[in-house]
Amino acid sequence: MPTMTRCPGCKSQLRVPDGSVGRQVKCPTCGTQFVAVSEEEVATDPATARWFEDEPEEHQEQEYEERPRRVRRRDYEPHRGGLILALGIIGLVICAPLAIPAWIMGESDLKKIRAGIMDPEGEGLTQAGRILGIIGTILCLIGCVCGGLYTVLVIASLGVAPN
Numbered sequence: 001m002p003t004m005t006r007c008p009g010c011k012s013q014l015r016v017p018d019g020s021v022g023r024q025v026k027c028p029t030c031g032t033q034f035v036a037v038s039e040e041e042v043a044t045d046p047a048t049a050r051w052f053e054d055e056p057e058e059h060q061e062q063e064y065e066e067r068p069r070r071v072r073r074r075d076y077e078p079h080r081g082g083l084i085l086a087l088g089i090i091g092l093v094i095c096a097p098l099a100i101p102a103w104i105m106g107e108s109d110l111k112k113i114r115a116g117i118m119d120p121e122g123e124g125l126t127q128a129g130r131i132l133g134i135i136g137t138i139l140c141l142i143g144c145v146c147g148g149l150y151t152v153l154v155i156a157s158l159g160v161a162p163n
């Protein structure tokens, strides 16, 4: 029964006659001279087991995908965009002091979002709420100033009224 062996040069399987096992043989494919051993021996002998490894490892490049750092993190603080926007709108529409917290909260939350602490999903809402808060606050101030001036004028005109 012929023995199977493997050429260390080209790794092709070769059939060698029983008589040649343990002797120097020449690979017909690549011409490498080597000592023919039975395949079982090759497989168990650590010195020659290498032959059975598949192609010399092709310098496996370790592809660590550079994941962008801005991948959603689970530990974001939830944003308050909806709340801030609601405060801004209410503050603007009914000219309430609600516009002031909308502005302040929007300001601090935007900082957190940019620092990566807060969920960036809410950036648009927060930004919008903040702007409405600013407008609402300014309108409210103008309203107060105008109202105050009006009151002062009324009182003054009453005061100077001949009577």
Ligand SMILES: [Zn+2]
Residues within 6 Å of the ligand: 007, 008, 009, 010, 011, 012, 027, 028, 029, 030, 031, 032
């Ligand atoms: Zn060979």
